[in-house]
Amino acid sequence: MRHTQLRAFHAVAFAGSVTAAAHQLNVSQPTLTMQIRSLEEEYAVELFVRTGGRLRLTDAGRQLQAITRRLFAQEAEARHFLTESRELRTGHLRVGAVGPFHATEMLVAFHARYPEIGISVSVGNSQVVLQNLLDFRTDVAVLAHFEEDSRLWVSEYSKDAIVAFGRKDHPLFSRRRKGMCLRELHGQPMVAREHGSNTRRASDAAMAAEGVVPHIVMEIGSREAVREAVASGVGFGFVSRAEYVADRRITSLPIVDAEIYNYARIVCLQDRRNARMISAFIDTVRST
Numbered sequence: 001m002r003h004t005q006l007r008a009f010h011a012v013a014f015a016g017s018v019t020a021a022a023h024q025l026n027v028s029q030p031t032l033t034m035q036i037r038s039l040e041e042e043y044a045v046e047l048f049v050r051t052g053g054r055l056r057l058t059d060a061g062r063q064l065q066a067i068t069r070r071l072f073a074q075e076a077e078a079r080h081f082l083t084e085s086r087e088l089r090t091g092h093l094r095v096g097a098v099g100p101f102h103a104t105e106m107l108v109a110f111h112a113r114y115p116e117i118g119i120s121v122s123v124g125n126s127q128v129v130l131q132n133l134l135d136f137r138t139d140v141a142v143l144a145h146f147e148e149d150s151r152l153w154v155s156e157y158s159k160d161a162i163v164a165f166g167r168k169d170h171p172l173f174s175r176r177r178k179g180m181c182l183r184e185l186h187g188q189p190m191v192a193r194e195h196g197s198n199t200r201r202a203s204d205a206a207m208a209a210e211g212v213v214p215h216i217v218m219e220i221g222s223r224e225a226v227r228e229a230v231a232s233g234v235g236f237g238f239v240s241r242a243e244y245v246a247d248r249r250i251t252s253l254p255i256v257d258a259e260i261y262n263y264a265r266i267v268c269l270q271d272r273r274n275a276r277m278i279s280a281f282i283d284t285v286r287s288t
Contacts, residue, residue, distance in 0.1 A: 001042065008035035009047060010068040013057060073136035080277060092118040093277055096129040096138035098198060099223065101243045102158055102264040103142045109288045110281050117277070125196035125221070133267060139278055141267040144198030153273045155266045157285065162202055162260040163244060165227075165252035166236040172253075173236070179256035182210045189235030190214035194221040198262055203238040206258045 011021035012032060022029045040047055047061035057065060080091060093110070097103035100123060107119055122132065126145045133141040134151070146152065164180060166173035172184055185207070192214075193200040207214065217235050220226050223243060230237045231249040240262035244252050266285055268278050 001039065002035075005035045005039040006068055006071065008032045009039060009061075009064065010072055012036060012048070012055065013061065013065045013068070017055060069136065076136070077272065077275060080275065088114050088277060088280055089116050091277055092120065093140070093281060094138045095119065095121045095140050095142065095281075096132045097121055097123050097142040098126050098129055098144045099123065099142075099240075099243055101240075105288070106142065106157075106266075106281070106285045110284045113284050114280065125194060126198050126201075127196040130267070133269065139268065139272070139275075140281055143265050143267050144263050145201055146265070146267065151270055153268050153270045155282065155286070157264040157266055158242070160240045160242040160262045160264070161254060162199060162238050162262055163241050163252045163254050164236055164238055165244065165250055166230060167233050167249060168251050170233070170236065173251050177253065179254045181257045182207055182212045182255060183257075185214050185236065186212045188214050189217045191218045191220060191226050191229040191235045191237045192216050193223070193226060193238070194219055197221075199223075199238050199240060202260050202262065206255070206260045210258065 011025050012018055015021040015024060018029050018032050022032050036047065045060050046058050047064060048055045049058055095103060095107065103121060107121065111119060122138065126143055129141050129143055130146055132138045164185065168174060172180060172188070218229055220229060223239060226237045227245065227247065227250070231247060266282060272278055
């Protein structure tokens with residue numbers, strides 16, 4: 001078994017096709033095909049099922065992919081370590097975040113301290129961001145909610161109240177008042193975030209505890225799109241107070257009879273906590 005064979009398999013497994021993998025690795029398609037075929041023949045194992053011009057991983061292929069994911073993540077970490085040893089003057093930090101607000105604060109501070117480090121950010125709900133971290137697709141995550149996991153190192157960054165918001169001519173939001181009770185939302189049309197969103201998880205739990213059941217008209221996987229739907233009069237919504245964007249069409253009210261919070265937590269893999277770039281990011285955030 002040669003490294004080039006594993007690299008060929010890994011690239012094709014993730015790209016889903018020989019053509020895309022060959023482009024990524026800058027090698028010819030026949031070369032990749034030959035390397036994978038020789039690996040299969042050498043160990044008498046079928047890694048891909050070839051049907052209708054498409055490649056699908058077999059059970060053995062999926063198990064090998066789990067191994068090569070770790071293998072090439074460690075190889076990438078070795079490259080990072082050698083790069084980072086040059087006083088963090090070059091390199092790339094990959095960050096996953098459930099929202100742009102707190103992540104932007106952190107990244108601005110990190111960039112000010114290490115201006116030559118490249119930064120890329122991928123945004124998704126808590127489930128997606130956590131999975132990307134566990135799959136080594138990101139180095140650090142800014143998460144709102146997660147289940148206890150011994151593989152993770154976690155530090156709390158902030159705690160923000162979740163508020164209800166609605167169109168200014170909505171009966172519940174048009175009156176001058178300092179807040180609202182959850183029971184007022186029972187049966188009201190609601191624009192909800194998707195399942196997997198911490199805002200959805202926290203608000204659902206609070207309403208369930210009070211026996212409040214809103215009429216969910218829409219489920220949308222974007223806080224910006226939720227805001228537009230609410231502003232259009234579809235129904236009320238929930239949002240973190242820190243991420244509420246003022247708009248002449250809408251207004252927000254705090255919940256006075258329940259504590260509903262969004263959290264921002266810095267998360268990385270325990271095994272990578274001391275990697276220099278990750279450690280530098282955490283130290284920067286803590287100092288701010």
